[in-house]
Every structure is written in structure tokens, then in C-alpha cells.
Amino acid sequence: MPIKGYNVKYIYNPKEPARCTALSDVSFEIEEKDFLCVVGKTGSGKSTLVQTLNALILPTDGYVQVDDFYVTENKKLKKSLLKDKSKEIKKNNKRYTLLRKKIGLVFQFPEYQLFSMSVLDDVMFGPINFGLSKEEAKEVAKKALNDVGINESYYQQSPFELSGGEKRRVAIAGILASNPDVLVLDEPTAGLDSKGKEMIMGLLNKLHDSGKIIIVITHDMNIVMNYAKKVFVMSDGKLIKVSTPHELFSEIDLADLSLEEPAFYKFKKLLKYGGFAGNLDEISEFNELIEEIYRGYKHDK
Numbered sequence: 001m002p003i004k005g006y007n008v009k010y011i012y013n014p015k016e017p018a019r020c021t022a023l024s025d026v027s028f029e030i031e032e033k034d035f036l037c038v039v040g041k042t043g044s045g046k047s048t049l050v051q052t053l054n055a056l057i058l059p060t061d062g063y064v065q066v067d068d069f070y071v072t073e074n075k076k077l078k079k080s081l082l083k084d085k086s087k088e089i090k091k092n093n094k095r096y097t098l099l100r101k102k103i104g105l106v107f108q109f110p111e112y113q114l115f116s117m118s119v120l121d122d123v124m125f126g127p128i129n130f131g132l133s134k135e136e137a138k139e140v141a142k143k144a145l146n147d148v149g150i151n152e153s154y155y156q157q158s159p160f161e162l163s164g165g166e167k168r169r170v171a172i173a174g175i176l177a178s179n180p181d182v183l184v185l186d187e188p189t190a191g192l193d194s195k196g197k198e199m200i201m202g203l204l205n206k207l208h209d210s211g212k213i214i215i216v217i218t219h220d221m222n223i224v225m226n227y228a229k230k231v232f233v234m235s236d237g238k239l240i241k242v243s244t245p246h247e248l249f250s251e252i253d254l255a256d257l258s259l260e261e262p263a264f265y266k267f268k269k270l271l272k273y274g275g276f277a278g279n280l281d282e283i284s285e286f287n288e289l290i291e292e293i294y295r296g297y298k299h300d301k
Helices: 046-052 075-082 087-092 096-102 119-129 134-147 164-176 194-209 221-227 245-251 263-273 286-300
Strands: 003-012 020-030 035-039 061-066 069-071 103-106 182-186 213-217 230-235 238-243
Touching (some): 003 046, 020 061, 046 213, 061 075, 069 096, 096 103, 119 134, 164 194, 182 194, 221 245, 221 263, 230 245
Parallel strands (some): 035 213, 103 182
Antiparallel strands (some): 003 020, 061 069
């Protein structure tokens, strides 16, 4: 299910003096099987961009296409895009609930999407809303909670009494339970300890391997290095670079984007500046780096 954006523009408060252009003519393509990380400094447009994907935000101009869904606030443009489409497609384009079944979004602040009296009820809400029976919803909710490390002792607790990391896990479970084709997560590991981060990212990697598109907004460049297949670099409301993680860390000045360079790439630079003679340019994994250092050591001997 490829996702495409065409000259996407979004303006907050367009009719007020405090208007702000959050996205400016952003065009992109997200392909099937992508594990995409979206990076950039705070205020660069990352969260706004991903919220256009399932119509939580409607582009002021331009549009996002997901299958036969066309997301835009420009009524004239949308009418033109749907002109030759079937009655069913035109009807579905009035029901963004169907799009949100395909693309699930976990917000940066999980409390924004927690609202039920208990953890289990909260995670059951999506599946029930999308047509499952109460018993079916309970089963998929329990599985989703187990997948994110929330056991049955939490089921009847209020989600608002949980820690920040626990709230984040429950919010992720709430989206997983609806089984979307595309999973979008805004800073999914914020507030988690190292074990929690490893669990969540391992789960996302497993979901990606099963065929889902994964999109992650993050400031954690180790996540980008270890999991991303593709990277969108945002700056001042524009998509300035589409790259692989290796290209990102090798070719772009991360300091200009207020991003922290992974320790792996810092170490490579220290080796190079320290006079290490091996070829480090194409190395992107620790095992490869260790092997190259060992070869250099044997050569010096």
C-alpha cells in the first residue's frame, strides 16, 4: 500500500496574524515494506506531516494519496481527483474512519489517546469500533497488551494512573489491537528504559518483517541507525533529504539539524582522525567495524 504526498502544504491558523506554515510543498513516497524514520529538529514539521497520512490533519493545499483515499482540505482539488472515480471510492473518501483502520497513529504524548476507565477497555475500544465483537476485541486487546509487556495485573487499572512509559505501551497496544496496515509512532521510546526501548523496537521490527509499513518519528539516532531502511529529513516545514541511515550519518551535518550523532559513527571518525589506515567509509555495522580493526591490527603486526 504505497503512500504518496503531492506538494503538501499546511498552515496553522491561516486566517489569523499568528498563522504558521508547518509544511511547505512537501512531496514524498512511502513504499510497501518501508521502515521509515522521520527526523529533524523540534518544529520542523515531522508530527504535522505524519498526521496528514490518516487525515487527522487535512493539507491546506496539495494532497496525500493512500490507495484510493485522497486527503486534502482543498475541495476543488479533491473534486478533481475524484472526478472519474467510482461511486464507492467517492463514498469512502467521505469516511476517514476507513483510512484510519489502515493507518494507525500513536501520538507523542500517549495521554492524548487514553480515555477509558480501565486499561483493557481502552485497548478494546478500537477493535470494537472497527466491527469486532466484545469477546473478539478482548482477545486481540490482551494479545496486544502482552506484546508490549503489559500483563493482566494492569487490565483493570485506570490508564491515567500509570507511569509515562506504561501509558506509552498501552497507547501502542491500542493501535496494534486494530491491526492497521501502516503503524505510525511519534517518539515511541520516549520515557522507556533501555529494556523497554529494546522490547518496543523489537516488536516494531517483527511487525515490519510480517509485512507492515512502520513509520517512526524519533530524535534517537541509534534507532535510526539500527532499524530504519529509509530516512526523511525535515527542516523548516520542508523535506530536505530522503536517504538511508548510512547516507544520513556519513553525508549530512547533524549539528545543523540539532541531532545527535550515534556513538558508532563518532567512533569511526575518531579512528579515522587518529590515523587508522583501514577503509571505514562503507562500514555501517559493528561486526564489520571490528573485523576491519582486526585486519588492521594483523597488518601492523
